Amino acid sequence: MTVSPTAYFRQLSGTRFEATEATAGAWNPAEQHIAPVIGLxxxxxxxxxxxxxxxLRLGSLSCDILGVLPLGEFDVxxxxxxxxxxxxxxxxxLTSNGRTGVRARAWLLQTSDTTALAGTSFPDMPQLDSTPEYPFGTTWNGECVNTIEARRDFLGTGRARSWIRTDTALIEGTEVSEQARLIGMLDFANGLVPRVDPLEIGFPNIDLNVSFFRxxxxxxxxxxxxxxxxxDAVGLTESVVHDASGPVGTLSQTLTIRA
Structure with a gap:
């Protein structure tokens, strides 16, 4: 029996990393799923x-996905x-085999106490305990999806409210912030709400943009x-992002739809 890695990445030097088999992608298991990469x-x-x-605090993150990423070593x-x-x-x-694969830009912002002004009109998610378990790995290929524990409240075609978590570390032997670890799961949003069977129609995202008000x-x-x-073969996945305490921001992913 093959033992799955306990981390998505190993750090080989200050700028060089290795993607483990835990990153094996949903569209092609020989390529990395982009979700852990964005967290990294x-x-x-x-x-x-x-x-x-x-x-300063990370307020927004915009990622352009410029191509597929093979498993193995890469630089950042x-x-x-x-x-x-x-x-x-x-x-x-991020560069892999001499080619730029992902370009991410983050705005970092000053913080101060605005507790008296805090609030949002985004609706709350259903309670975790009342949300049915969802066998995420039965819909998709690749080891990366199997690292995710999921619960999903299915509301109709292309519409769902989901809770996900993972016990797979982002980087082997390295402590990361809770925000970075959660960012490393954002890209699963598109796969949690497929409008069509992904074995028949492809709909990968070419970017990911998230903004956090908390x-x-x-x-x-x-x-x-x-x-x-x-x-005309262009799609969009939009999500309101939550943690256990409530809404924290919004996420968008632009899709290319391909037979």
């Missing part, structure tokens, strides 16, 4: 900021695009998701 890039952006003595470089004491723009670029925490990630397909 968020972690490296946070780490770079902390090492420079910064105290982090750079500051727009430095600042209250607002900063940081970029992380930093997420805890083990469980909540996704109140809607998937829409247009008439």
């Amino acid at each position: 890039l968020a972690h490296l952006i946070e780490q770079d900021h902390a090492q420079r003595g910064g105290a 470089e982090v750079s500051v695009i727009r430095p600042g004491r209250t607002i900063e723009l940081v970029e992380a670029v 930093a997420p925490s805890g083990d469980w990630l909540g996704l109140d998701s809607t998937v829409s397909f247009g008439p």
Whole structure:
């Protein structure tokens, strides 16, 4: 029996990483699922900021997925695009086999106490205990989906409210923030609400954009998701993102629909 890795990545040097079999993708098990990659890039952006003595919080993250990523080794470089004491723009670029695979940009923002103003009109998710268990791995291929424990309240075609978590570490032997770990599950939103059978029609996302009005925490990630397909092979997955305490932000993924 093959034992599954306990982490998605191993860090080989300051900028070089290895993707384990736990990242094996849903569309092609020989390629990485992009979800853990995005969590890794968020972690490296946070780490770079902390090492420079910064105290800003990640407010938004925009990722362009420029191509498929094979399992194995790759490099990540982090750079500051727009430095600042209250607002900063940081970029992380992943290269694999000499080709840029993912480019992520994060806005880091100053924080202060606005408790008296806090509030949102996004509706709450159903309670975790009352949400039915969902066999996520039966719909998709690849080991990465099997690392996810899922619960799903199915509301209709392309519409569901889901809770997910994982006990697979993001990086072997490395502590990461709760926010980076939860960001590493965001890309599963599209796969949790398929409008069609993914064995017949492909609908991979070419980007991922998330904005947080509150930093997420805890083990469980909540996704109140809607998937829409247009008439000319372009689609959109939109989700309100939650943690156990309530809504924290919004997520969007642009889809390319292919037979």
